[in-house]
Amino acid sequence: MSVDIDSERARDSAPAASPAVAGGRRRPRRRWGDRLLFAWTWLIIIWLALPIAVMIIFSFNDPHGRFNFTWVGFTLKWYGPHLLDYPSLTTAMENSLIVAFAATVGSVVLGTLVGLALGKYRFRGLGTANLVQFAAISAPDIVLASSLLSFFVTLRVPLGLPTIIVAHIMFCLSFVAVTVRARVLTLDRSLEEAARDLGAGPWATFRLVTLPLIFPGVLAGALLAFAISIDDFVVTSFVSGSTQTFPLWIWSATRNGLPPQVDVLGTLIFVGGLIIAATSALFGRRGTR
Amino acid sequence: MKRWRAAAIPYLLILPGGLWLVIFFAIPVIVLISLSTQQGDIVDGFTQTFHFANYANAWDNYHDQFIRSLLYGGIATILCILLGYPVAYWIAFRGGARKSTYLFLLLLPFFVSFVLRTVSWQYFLSDNGILLGPLKSAGILPENFRILATGTAVVGGLTYNYLPFMVLPIYVALERIDPRLVEAAQDLYATRAAAFRRVVLPLSLPGLFAGVLLTFVPVAADYVNAAILGGTGNTMIGNIIQDEFLTVQDYPTGAALSFMLMAILLIGMFSYARVLGTDEVLEVAAR
Numbered sequence: 304m305s306v307d308i309d310s311e312r313a314r315d316s317a318p319a320a321s322p323a324v325a326g327g328r329r330r331p332r333r334r335w336g337d338r339l340l341f342a343w344t345w346l347i348i349i350w351l352a353l354p355i356a357v358m359i360i361f362s363f364n365d366p367h368g369r370f371n372f373t374w375v376g377f378t379l380k381w382y383g384p385h386l387l388d389y390p391s392l393t394t395a396m397e398n399s400l401i402v403a404f405a406a407t408v409g410s411v412v413l414g415t416l417v418g419l420a421l422g423k424y425r426f427r428g429l430g431t432a433n434l435v436q437f438a439a440i441s442a443p444d445i446v447l448a449s450s451l452l453s454f455f456v457t458l459r460v461p462l463g464l465p466t467i468i469v470a471h472i473m474f475c476l477s478f479v480a481v482t483v484r485a486r487v488l489t490l491d492r493s494l495e496e497a498a499r500d501l502g503a504g505p506w507a508t509f510r511l512v513t514l515p516l517i518f519p520g521v522l523a524g525a526l527l528a529f530a531i532s533i534d535d536f537v538v539t540s541f542v543s544g545s546t547q548t549f550p551l552w553i554w555s556a557t558r559n560g561l562p563p564q565v566d567v568l569g570t571l572i573f574v575g576g577l578i579i580a581a582t583s584a585l586f587g588r589r590g591t592r
Numbered sequence: 593m594k595r596w597r598a599a600a601i602p603y604l605l606i607l608p609g610g611l612w613l614v615i616f617f618a619i620p621v622i623v624l625i626s627l628s629t630q631q632g633d634i635v636d637g638f639t640q641t642f643h644f645a646n647y648a649n650a651w652d653n654y655h656d657q658f659i660r661s662l663l664y665g666g667i668a669t670i671l672c673i674l675l676g677y678p679v680a681y682w683i684a685f686r687g688g689a690r691k692s693t694y695l696f697l698l699l700l701p702f703f704v705s706f707v708l709r710t711v712s713w714q715y716f717l718s719d720n721g722i723l724l725g726p727l728k729s730a731g732i733l734p735e736n737f738r739i740l741a742t743g744t745a746v747v748g749g750l751t752y753n754y755l756p757f758m759v760l761p762i763y764v765a766l767e768r769i770d771p772r773l774v775e776a777a778q779d780l781y782a783t784r785a786a787a788f789r790r791v792v793l794p795l796s797l798p799g800l801f802a803g804v805l806l807t808f809v810p811v812a813a814d815y816v817n818a819a820i821l822g823g824t825g826n827t828m829i830g831n832i833i834q835d836e837f838l839t840v841q842d843y844p845t846g847a848a849l850s851f852m853l854m855a856i857l858l859i860g861m862f863s864y865a866r867v868l869g870t871d872e873v874l875e876v877a878a879r
Binding site: 354424428439445478480573 | 599601602603605606608612613616618619620621623627675676678679681682683686692694696698700701702703704705706707708709711712713714715716718721722752755756784806809810812813815816820833834837838843846847850853854857865870873874875877
């Protein structure tokens with residue numbers, strides 16, 4: 304998830320209203336409107352962050368039994384060995400990580416190549432290829448999910464970790480491809496030409512010039528793939544058989560109450576995600592300079 | 593010979609990923625369509641009989657859920673525009689050097705599992721939970737007041753979960769607008785409202801349309817919010833499809849419903865792609 308969105312320039316947004324129009328009445332009203340918008344933006348941000356706050360706070364709660372939604376008392380014990388109290392939850396988390404790693408590696412390899420082709424070359428079928436990426440990204444999850452299940456059932460493929468991984472690579476691939484494509488489009492062609500003029504072959508040019516230049520895009524694509532994969536619920540629930548991942552475990556446990564371990568694991572993923580996103584933002588910034 | 597090889601490079605690059613998409617995306621959709629006209633059951637297997645009555649039966653039984661999905665999707669999308677446009681506007685024009693920070697804050701929820709966030713709202717809104725419990729014991733709300741298991745809770749959850757998908761593309765479009773255009777309009781004696789209506793809003797429409805596409809499609813197909821926050825009277829078409837596939841195992845009915853949903857949304861998506869192109873969506877997805 305790339306955060307480095309406005310690398311161009313921070314525009315000076317001070318209004319340069321012409322003196323003829325900026326009468327005495329307009330200025331205060333304008334500031335009032337800005338303040339309202341400012342408050343609104345923060346209100347929305349707080350609203351969006353509310354469940355995160357609840358999750359983090361309740362990961363320190365000490366409830367009786369599995370129902371963790373009234374505050375009882377502060378404890379750190381779920382961050383210790385008690386985190387592993389539910390073996391099925393631990394297994395589900397392990398499965399999530401295995402799937403996310405495999406899906407990231409697979410989709411980055413396949414998606415980077417597709418992204419290079421879409422960004423660097425003009426060829427017959429480019430429009431169709433772009434349209435396929437568009438369809439794969441904007442198709443609703445449940446359609447992908449039910450199609451894949453129909454496919455696997457028709458071919459009598461046993462459901463489990465391999466089918467989950469195959470499905471995840473499929474829907475992460477296009478996200479990696481468009482991320483890499485965006486980076487490739489900003490490439491300065493003359494750098495590759497210079498390398499070739501200096502006697503580098505196509506492979507050396509790619510390895511020593513193109514790859515380092517598009518690396519921030521590949522990294523951003525990898526993070527996006529990992530984030531999408533570890534959070535996926537809909538497709539996974541259709542093609543998983545009896546295998547569980549972290550989101551599936553939460554889903555099946557909702558009726559019996561979610562133990563604090565879920566909040567702890569959620570908090571750990573959240574903090575891990577923040578750290579990785581911050582690091583990659585730094586990386587991306589260095590790459591653009 | 594060398595020329596021919598150079599021309600082959602993009603196809604070779606695209607081949608592995610393209611094959612993956614053909615095998616695990618395109619062919620499964622065809623299998624789904626084929627399954628939707630088959631008859632049989634999970635034990636004896638399904639056979640192709642071109643039984644198009646599956647579609648008529650599916651529509652007869654579940655048109656309520658179809659209409660409800662489109663309705664909830666429409667309401668949630670409009671709410672996302674109303675809530676999200678001012679946010680995108682403020683960040684794009686007044687965010688200054690902190691634009692990235694604000695966008696990052698808007699994306700924070702994506703670092704927490706979608707299902708977990710929705711369950712958090714369930715706890716929040718539960719009949720005697722964190723929010724309603726104190727209000728009820730203080731006598732502000734009547735004892736039988738409830739939000740959970742109503743359409744309001746489902747639409748609220750959908751709006752919550754998909755709002756960032758609306759804000760981002762609108763922001764991208766607004767950010768591209770040269771502020772001097774707005775100044776020029778004001779120099780030409782346009783009021784602030786007129787400058788917004790005649791300059792800013794039209795220029796942000798591509799982003800708005802991309803946002804509508806990116807929210808309406810997943811919202812109309814969502815079933816997690818309806819399952820966790822809604823009651824039996826708020827089921828959407830996604831809930832039925834999930835039920836047919838995973839519980840009842842009546843695959844042909846599920847496939848017919850899934851294809852109908854896809855067809856409705858696809859018509860919308862491709863007319864969008866035709867009229868406005870795929871660039872906006874691909875660009876937003878890359879962020």
